[in-house]
Amino acid sequence: MTVMETTSTTGTASTDSCAGPPRQPRRPDGQDKYTISEVATLTGLTAHTLRWxxxxxxxxxxxxxHTGQRRYRNRDLDWLDLVGKLRATGMPVADMVRYAELVRAGDHTYAERFDLLKSTRDDVLSRIAELQDTLAVLDRKINFYADAGRALASERAS
Amino acid sequence: MTVMETTSTTGTASTDSCAGPPRQPRRPDGQDKYTISEVATLTGLTAHTLRWxxxxxxxxxxxxxHTGQRRYRNRDLDWLDLVGKLRATGMPVADMVRYAELVRAGDHTYAERFDLLKSTRDDVLSRIAELQDTLAVLDRKINFYADAGRALASERAS
DNA sequence: TAAAACCCTGGAGTGCGCTCCAAGCAAGCG
DNA sequence: CGCTTGCTTGGAGCGCACTCCAGGGTTTTA
Structure with missing residues (x-):
């Protein structure tokens, strides 16, 4: 029987949709050192995924x-927050890798990063519009079934 | 060299985000018969996917x-519209199959359909919230890079 | 100090949603 | 009549994003 590696019972749908800055039990900058499993619990990712x-x-x-174990820092958690948000928009991992490369490349890639983020922003906007469209359809159908349910109830009552 | 099967250049991001009832060149009910490739162009799906x-x-x-070829009708196109919208919410295909089964099973599954649609609706709402959250982050970063770009420009001018 | 819990690596495996292939049938056209 | 185009099927293959395994080393707890 080996290790279980954090099966993360907290599903994808977070219950607290209106949280300001997400206050996690982070350590203050300077003594911010986290093991991979700590980061796994903090982010909801598995250790496997973090290594990947x-x-x-x-x-x-x-x-x-000194023995080769990962020690994550607060800025790594910040990065993972961003990655999580971008993933939620449906951005492919390859595109995020591209962005990561730009960041690693240094300040002279500002313009490219700007472009990438801007087109991502456009994607997000149109995806929101799409979802609101779907929401309207869903509401129509839900109302239909609610009415049908009421009709059946009153039929039973008569 | 065999057939090409509709590589659908119209991407996933539709440009017309504010269209009322999607007016497609449908035939009027009664003489509504479409081949699989017509449906492919109408929906943006491939014929492969339709068969699948x-x-x-x-x-x-x-x-x-009479020779066994599929002849889709307007109600099939309506169904595919719904399926497309649900797919866009990230609903797994298996869940949509479940819904399809309920529809096939008849009127006595209204309550279950209602529940399924309602929880889907909740998913959509929280996904919209999530995206708006991401949008805020994106905007902050975009502003940062825009400012940095302006700073570089004025530096060059001095 | 020993057991339990945790971490490391490279590479293989998994599940989803398509995507394509091979082989064949059917209809229209010159 | 053959050619082209489009449709049919079952089954195999693919790309993505993980997910896990084997076989080892390390850290913590009792």
Whole structure:
């Protein structure tokens, strides 16, 4: 029987949709050192996924302890927050890797980053519109079934 | 060299985000008979995908011509519209199959359909919230890079 | 100090949603 | 009549984003 690796019972749909800055039990900058499993609980990702993100170039360089274990820092958590948000928009991982490369490349890539974020923003806007469209359809159907349900109830009562 | 099967250059992001009832060149009810490739162009799906939807039970029974070719009707196009919208919400195909089964099962499944649509609606709402959250982050970053760009420009001018 | 819990790596496996292939049938056209 | 085009089927293949495994080393707890 080996390790279980955080099966993360907190599903994808977060209950607190109106939280300001997400206050997690982070350590203050300066003594911010997290093991991979701590980061897993903080982010909801598995340790597997965190290592995989690193392999494909989606993470900046992660510090290591003297024996080679990963030691994440607050800025890594910030990055993972961003990654999580971008993933939620449906952005493919490859595109995020591209953005990560631009960040690694230095300040002279500002313009490219700007373009990338701007077109992502457009995507998000149109996806929101799409969802609101779907919402309207859903509401029509829901009303239909609600009415049908009431009709059946009053029929039973008569 | 065999057939090409509609590589659909119209991407996933539709440009007309504010269209009322989507006016497609449909034939009037009564003489509504479409071949699979017509439906492919109308929906943006490939013929492969249409057949696959049928195989997995996502479609109602589709009429056939005397030689066994599919002949879609307007109600099938309506169904595919709904399916497209639900797909856009990220609903797994298996869940849509479940809904399709309820529809096939008859009127006595109204309550279950209601529940399914209602929880889907909740998903959509929280996904919209999520996207708006992401939008805020994106806007902050975009502003940062825009400012940085302006700063560089004025630096060059001095 | 020993057991339990945790972490490391490269590579293989999984599930989803298509996507395509091979082989064949059917209709229209010169 | 053959050619082209389009449709049919079952089944295989693919790309993405993980997800896990084997086989080892490390850290923590009792």
């Amino acid at each position: 993100y690193e392999r494909i170039g989606l993470m900046p360089h992660i510090d290591r302890s | 939807y049928e195989r997995i039970g996502l479609m109602p029974h589709i009429d056939r011509s």
